[in-house]
Amino acid sequence: MLKEFREFAMKGNVVDLAVAVIIGAAFGAIVTSLVGDVIMPVIGAITGGLDFSNHFIPLAKNVTASNLADAKKQGAVLAYGNFLTLTINFLIIAFVLFIVIRVMSQFKRKEEAKPAEPPKPTPEVELLTEIRDLLKKS
Numbered sequence: 001m002l003k004e005f006r007e008f009a010m011k012g013n014v015v016d017l018a019v020a021v022i023i024g025a026a027f028g029a030i031v032t033s034l035v036g037d038v039i040m041p042v043i044g045a046i047t048g049g050l051d052f053s054n055h056f057i058p059l060a061k062n063v064t065a066s067n068l069a070d071a072k073k074q075g076a077v078l079a080y081g082n083f084l085t086l087t088i089n090f091l092i093i094a095f096v097l098f099i100v101i102r103v104m105s106q107f108k109r110k111e112e113a114k115p116a117e118p119p120k121p122t123p124e125v126e127l128l129t130e131i132r133d134l135l136k137k138s
Contacts, residue, residue: 035089039096052088055081 044050054068060075071077121129 031093034096035092039092040089043092052081052084055079055084 056068056071057078057080058064058071058075059078063071063075063077065071065074068077068079068081072079
């Protein structure tokens with residue numbers, strides 16, 4: 001088993017996986033900061049500071065608190081606010097990535113070289129074309 005793992009690691013799969021995990025973690029931190037520190041404050045300013053993270057539905061009759069932390073101490077609650085916040089964050093991230101990828105693909109299309117013009121026909125091809133055209137006329 002150790003020999004198989006060594007062969008697996010030597011093929012580069014483990015290194016590729018490790019690099020992907022590190023890049024993914026760094027990208028996740030950047031995206032989290034972008035959404036939490038840049039995009040959501042702007043959206044909060046537009047919506048008047050609307051925050052869903054404390055929204056919940058009490059499932060127990062003895063839950064009377066208006067704060068989610070206190071309500072959880074009193075009994076069972078359905079804390080849908082955090083889920084809603086994370087869903088909104090996901091949609092924002094997906095939209096931003098869609099825009100970035102779309103812009104990048106448009107730049108790539110512009111950079112692609114136009115196909116070269118076809119080469120000029122050889123004298124033999126020109127002669128055969130003339131003969132064909134003359135035969136069509138007669």
